[in-house]
Amino acid sequence: xxxxxxxxxxxxxxxxxxxxxxxxxxxxxxxxxxxxxxxxxxxxxxxxxxxxxxxxxxxxxxxxxxxxxxxxxxxxxxxxxxxxxxxxxxxxxxxxxxxxxxxxxxxxxxxxxxxxxxxxxxxxxxxxxxxxxxxxxxxxxxxxxxxxxxxxxxxxxxxxxxxxxxxxxxxxxxxxxxxxxxxxxxxxxxxxxxxxxxxxxxxxxxxxxxxxxxxxxxxxxxxxxxxxxxxxxxxxxxxxxxxxxxxxxxxxxxxxxxxxxxxxxxxxxxxxxxxxxx
Ligand code: FAD
Numbered sequence: 001x002x003x004x005x006x007x008x009x010x011x012x013x014x015x016x017x018x019x020x021x022x023x024x025x026x027x028x029x030x031x032x033x034x035x036x037x038x039x040x041x042x043x044x045x046x047x048x049x050x051x052x053x054x055x056x057x058x059x060x061x062x063x064x065x066x067x068x069x070x071x072x073x074x075x076x077x078x079x080x081x082x083x084x085x086x087x088x089x090x091x092x093x094x095x096x097x098x099x100x101x102x103x104x105x106x107x108x109x110x111x112x113x114x115x116x117x118x119x120x121x122x123x124x125x126x127x128x129x130x131x132x133x134x135x136x137x138x139x140x141x142x143x144x145x146x147x148x149x150x151x152x153x154x155x156x157x158x159x160x161x162x163x164x165x166x167x168x169x170x171x172x173x174x175x176x177x178x179x180x181x182x183x184x185x186x187x188x189x190x191x192x193x194x195x196x197x198x199x200x201x202x203x204x205x206x207x208x209x210x211x212x213x214x215x216x217x218x219x220x221x222x223x224x225x226x227x228x229x230x231x232x233x234x235x236x237x238x239x240x241x242x243x244x245x246x247x248x249x250x251x252x253x254x255x256x257x258x259x260x261x262x263x264x265x266x267x268x269x270x271x272x273x274x275x276x277x278x
Contacts (some may be wrong), residue, residue, distance in 0.1 A: 001248065001275055002246050002255065002272055002275075003014065003189075003252075003254050003255055003273075003275060004034045004103070004255075005033050005034065005254055005270070006035050006037060006164075006255075006257070007028050007031075007033050007034050007036050007037070007256075007257050007259050007266070008036075008037045008193075008257065008258050009021060009024075009025075009036060009037070009038050009053065009259055009261050010038070010039045010261060011038055011039065011046065011053040012049070012053070012261065015122070015160040017072035020261060021261045023260055023263070024259065024262055024263040025057065025200045025263075027263035027264075027267055028259065028263050028266065028267075029046050031275060033062070034066070034071050035062070035064065035065045035092055036062055036064055037064070037065040037066070037092075037131075038057070038064065038065070038066055038067060038199065039067045040067040040096070040098070041216055044204075047081075048145055048158065049085070050066050050113070050235060050253050051066070054085075054090065055088060055208065057101065058090070059080070063091070063092060065090070065092035065093060065131065066085060066090060066093060066094070066096055066098070067093075067094040067095075067096060068081060068094070068095055069095075069097060069098025069116075070095075070096070070097055070098065070108065070109070070112075070115065070116035070119075071097050071099065071108060071110065071111075072098075072104055072107060072108040073101060073107060073108045073109065073110060073173075076107050076110055077108045078116065078120075078123075079123055082120060082123055082124050082128075083230065084126055085128075085245050086124060086128075090128070091127070091129060092128060092130075093128045093129070093130055093131070094128040094131045094132075094133075094164065095113060095120060095130050095131065095132055095160070096113055096132070096133055097111075097112050097116050102231075112154075113132055113133070113155050114151070114154035114155045117130055117155050117158035117159050118158040118159065118161055119245075127172060128180075129162070130159060130160045130162075131159040131161065131162050131163065131164050132152075132153055132162075132163050133163065133164060133165070134165045134177070134181075134190055135148060135152070135165065135166045135177075135211070136166070136168050136173040136174045136176070136177035136192075136212060137166065137168050137170075137173050137212060139151075139166075139211060139220055140209075140211035142211065149177075149181070149184065151179055152186070153184055153186055155246050156188055160188060162189045163188060163189070163190045163191065164191050164193050164256045165177075165193045166193055166210055166212055167193045167194060167195035167210075167212050167241065167258060168192075168213065169212075169213070169215055169218060169243060171213060171246040171250065172212065172255065173213075174190075174247060174252070176196065177190070178190055190252075190253070191252065191253055191254045192247050192252050192256065193256050193257075193258060194240060194243070194256065194257050194269075195235055196236060196259075196260075196269060197222065197232065197233065197236025197237075197265075198236070198238070198262070199229070200219075200222040200232060217237060222235065222236075233236045233265060237265060237268050237272070240269050241272040241273060244273055245273065251273070257269075
């Protein structure tokens with residue numbers, strides 16, 4: 001099976017984390033990914049770590065795509081960041097609104113991601129391929145699924161080249177979302193974001209915050225395993241492999257894996273899928 005794949009990392013905080021990420025990256029690089037992306041958090045030190053991680057990936061000869069979020073940023077800050085990325089040869093960005101850090105009230109110069117996409121196009125023309133976020137199960141703050149879709153279209157109209165979805169475990173949610181996008185004339189590739197199952201408590205917490213639904217049957221089965229992590233992960237690998245198969249068979253243009261900076265479970269999934277290793 002052949003598919004474009006990409007892998008997402010978060011910037012590690014410690015020397016040990018940096019070393020572990022290098023090892024994971026080495027394994028995942030065997031899949032010949034289209035790019036590795038690195039998340040972004042509000043706050044100075046996190047921003048610096050995104051930059052450091054991206055530049056290290058790039059120095060190893062891989063395409064690296066920093067995530068960049070507009071919330072609580074000024075136009076000048078974004079302009080400076082774009083210039084630094086451009087001068088370091090970065091050619092792809094994952095562009096997001098982000099979420100306000102707790103206690104912070106000012107949204108800054110970019111209330112929504114479409115404004116940031118427009119600003120990047122104004123400042124840098126077509127210097128960057130721009131990926132934006134999409135929500136097959138609807139963003140948790142959206143007033144309605146149709147409003148959320150209209151808002152997604154504003155990012156595409158502002159100049160996004162492709163989208164990566166929030167994770168989901170129901171393939172129909174993705175296919176219906178893509179159909180609804182097509183009916184609005186949206187034709188950019190919409191790549192499913194895939195969250196392997198590492199740990200139930202963490203997954204349930206994330207899903208609650210980001211509005212991703214864990215189907216009841218799956219949630220109950222995962223909870224049954226309790227501390228038996230090996231069995232939980234084995235079920236997770238089966239479930240996620242079957243989801244990826246359905247997505248690719250149904251025409252998804254690729255897969256973007258949320259790696260949590262680990263390679264083991266993803267290697268099992270990609271091997272089950274028969275995805276090519278170099
Ligand atoms: P938007 O597209 O701006 O949408 C946010 C909400 O506002 C939606 O409910 C939308 O319907 C609504 N909306 C949009 N435009 C308008 C408008 N004009 N008027 C009124 N309402 C509007 N977060 C991070 O902090 N760092 C990361 O690195 C990061 N990476 C991510 C990667 C992916 C692939 C995904 C799917 C999410 C990522 N996130 C990240 C999370 C993301 O920042 C949050 O989901 C955030 O709440 C929304 O970002 P967005 O870019 O989708 O925002």
